[in-house]
Structure formats: C-alpha cells, structure tokens
Amino acid sequence: MPPIDAFRLSDAAARKYQDHSVPAMFAPLAEATVERLELPADGHILDVACGTGALTRVILQHLPGKGRVVGADLNQSMLDIAQSLTTQTNHRVDWVASDVTALPLDAHSFDLACIQQGLQFFPDKPAALAEIYRVLKPGGRLCLTCWRAISPFNDALAEALAIHVGDDAAQKARAPFSFRDGDIITNLLRQAGYSIALHDGIILQRRFEDLRAQVLALPVEQDMREKGEAVIDLILDDISTRLAPYAQDGVFIVPQEAHFFVATRP
Ligand SMILES: C[S@@+](CC[C@H](N)C(=O)[O-])C[C@H]1O[C@@H](n2cnc3c(N)ncnc32)[C@H](O)[C@@H]1O
Incomplete structure (x- = not known):
C-alpha cells in the first residue's frame, strides 16, 4: 500500500492538475457523471477526494433547490x-481538508456521496468506504467512478517511459489505472454494507491536440526533463507511433473508460 504522504501535492502540482488534467479528463467525466445521476432537491452532497472541485462545481450547477455541498x-x-473557482449559487459550500478515513463530518448527514477517481489512491479502501457509509443517511447513495481500463494513451506513455526513462516513471504513468477490476470494487462495496444499484461504464474521448504540452503537464515531467530534450523528443515520437491508430486530422482521439457505480446505504 502506498503511504498517505505519496499523495501530498504541492501548490504547483495542484495548479498543473487544474490547468491540464481537469479540462482533459476530470471535467468531462464530471459532466457525464452528473448527466447519469438524479441529484436530490435540497440535498446534502459530499464530494470525497474532490481535488480542485471538478465534480463539485458541476454538482453545484445542477443541484435543484437549496442544498449543501461539501468537498x-x-x-x-x-x-x-x-x-x-467556486462561484455563488443557492447552495452552501464547505471545503474540508481531511483524509477520507477520518472525515470531520456528522454521521447520517448526507443524501449522496461521490468519489470521482479517488478510490484507487486510498491506502485503506475498506476504511474509506466505511467512513463514507457512516456519514451517509440511511437510504443515501454513493456514486463512484474509477478507470476501468488503462487508457491507450497512458499505456503508450508507460511503454515509452520504460524504454527511455525507467520502470519507476512507467509505473507512475500507469498508477491511476492500477485499480480497475469491477468485481473487486463490487466486493469492496458489498463488504462495506452497500447494495449495488447500478454498475455501468462511461467512455470519454480524450483529445490530444498538443501532445508535447499534454505529456509535459503530467507528474512524470521531472523524470523526463532529467533525461534531456533529445530523450523527450524520442518519447514523443514513440508515443505518436503507438497512438497512430487513434490519429484523426492531425489530432489523437483516444478512448478512456471508467466504471460508474451507484451504491445505496441501507
Ligand atoms: C485524481 S484526483 C481526483 C480529484 C477529483 N475528484 C477530480 O475528479 O478532479 C485524486 C484526489 O484524491 C485525493 N486523495 C488521495 N488520497 C486521499 C485520501 N487518503 N483522502 C482524501 N483524499 C485523497 C488527492 O488529493 C486528489 O485530489
């Protein structure tokens, strides 16, 4: 299990995440998620591992009535x-800095909890799901998304990094996709006491218009820069070759698949 400190992010890393990863993946995933979810009017909603609030903002825009949203x-x-980035809405919004396993929130206080691309990073997943169960009202729902296949882009990136940089860098590129077995997630949810109301998939089409900028915006940037510009060019050529089947009019359009779970707390 990775230590919790593995997920301490600097201000610069958080800014890069917001500027590059959110528009590329997390905002489109948030839109697709909220399209599939019935948001409870006047609901109390918790966005766990909310990051820079990609999903929280979409929930705030669509939540009917006067609710409360905690990120x-x-x-x-x-x-x-x-x-x-949060603009004024009808809803009360609170931001809470906390590990998922020790939320400073009252028991039975939320109608809906969401985890968008967070579960795979929690070192103690059963404890995380139990803590969310504690804060949900009876009858409350948990909506969970987690990548269900390694994206062809990250696979190409990891292969190129393994050749030109090293195995540690390749592993970093695959890390967000490391926990993707739907049966394991189903069992974890059931063991934590939830019933599965829905298990479906979401497929995003991720566009790579400026491969260099998008690759250098990733957490592996430093590993690549340490090898120098010539190696970065080799990595980019290698990725472009591997992504050739996804090229359309000078742009790579690459599918990225997520599990979409809705589970209820009895
Ligand atoms: C890939 S980001 C997803 C963020 C956000 N849900 C989104 O869709 O943009 C993963 C998030 O999980 C958070 N995280 C990782 N471990 C955590 C933990 N143990 N407790 C709470 N948050 C955690 C990280 O800080 C990061 O913001």
Whole structure:
C-alpha cells in the first residue's frame, strides 16, 4: 500500500492538475457523471477526494433547490484552487481538508456521496468506504467512478517511459489505472454494507491536440526533463507511433473508460 504522504501535492502540482488534467479528463467525466445521476432537491452532497472541485462545481450547477455541498480532500493545495473557482449559487459550500478515513463530518448527514477517481489512491479502501457509509443517511447513495481500463494513451506513455526513462516513471504513468477490476470494487462495496444499484461504464474521448504540452503537464515531467530534450523528443515520437491508430486530422482521439457505480446505504 502506498503511504498517505505519496499523495501530498504541492501548490504547483495542484495548479498543473487544474490547468491540464481537469479540462482533459476530470471535467468531462464530471459532466457525464452528473448527466447519469438524479441529484436530490435540497440535498446534502459530499464530494470525497474532490481535488480542485471538478465534480463539485458541476454538482453545484445542477443541484435543484437549496442544498449543501461539501468537498473533502487530503490536499489543502487542491482545496485552495477549488475554493477560488467556486462561484455563488443557492447552495452552501464547505471545503474540508481531511483524509477520507477520518472525515470531520456528522454521521447520517448526507443524501449522496461521490468519489470521482479517488478510490484507487486510498491506502485503506475498506476504511474509506466505511467512513463514507457512516456519514451517509440511511437510504443515501454513493456514486463512484474509477478507470476501468488503462487508457491507450497512458499505456503508450508507460511503454515509452520504460524504454527511455525507467520502470519507476512507467509505473507512475500507469498508477491511476492500477485499480480497475469491477468485481473487486463490487466486493469492496458489498463488504462495506452497500447494495449495488447500478454498475455501468462511461467512455470519454480524450483529445490530444498538443501532445508535447499534454505529456509535459503530467507528474512524470521531472523524470523526463532529467533525461534531456533529445530523450523527450524520442518519447514523443514513440508515443505518436503507438497512438497512430487513434490519429484523426492531425489530432489523437483516444478512448478512456471508467466504471460508474451507484451504491445505496441501507
Ligand atoms: C485524481 S484526483 C481526483 C480529484 C477529483 N475528484 C477530480 O475528479 O478532479 C485524486 C484526489 O484524491 C485525493 N486523495 C488521495 N488520497 C486521499 C485520501 N487518503 N483522502 C482524501 N483524499 C485523497 C488527492 O488529493 C486528489 O485530489
């Protein structure tokens, strides 16, 4: 299990996440998620591992009535950006810096909890799901998304990094996709006491218009820069060759698949 400190993110890393990863993946995933979810009018909603608030903002835009939305995340650097991007709505919004296993929130206080691309990073997944169960009202729902296949882009990136940089860098590129077995997630949810109301998939089509900028915006940037510009060019050529089947009019359009679970707390 990775230590919790593996997920401490600097201000610069949080900013890069918001500027590159959110528009590329997390905002489109949030839109697709909220399209599939019935948001409870006047509901109390918790966004766990909310990051810079990609999903929280979409929930705030679509939540009917006058509700309360709490975004909780381990990293204050992510929450600072989330707070700075939040605009006024009818709803009360609170940002909470907390590990998922020790939420400073009352029991039975939320109608809906969401985890968008967070579960795979929690070192103690049963404890995380139990803590969310504690804060949900009886009859409340948990909506969970988690990548269900390694994206062809990350696979190409990892292969290129393994050749030109090293195995550690390749492993970093695959890390967000490391926990993707739907049966294991189903069992974890059931063992924590939830019933599965829905298990479906979401397929995003991710566009790579500027491969260099998009690759250098990733957490492996430093590993690549340490090898020098010539190696970065080799990595980019290698990725482009591997992604050739996804080329359309000078752009790579690459599918990225997520599990979409809705589970209920009895
Ligand atoms: C890939 S990001 C997803 C963020 C956000 N849900 C989104 O869709 O943009 C993963 C998030 O999980 C958070 N995280 C990782 N471990 C955590 C933990 N143990 N407790 C709470 N948050 C955690 C990180 O700080 C990061 O913001």
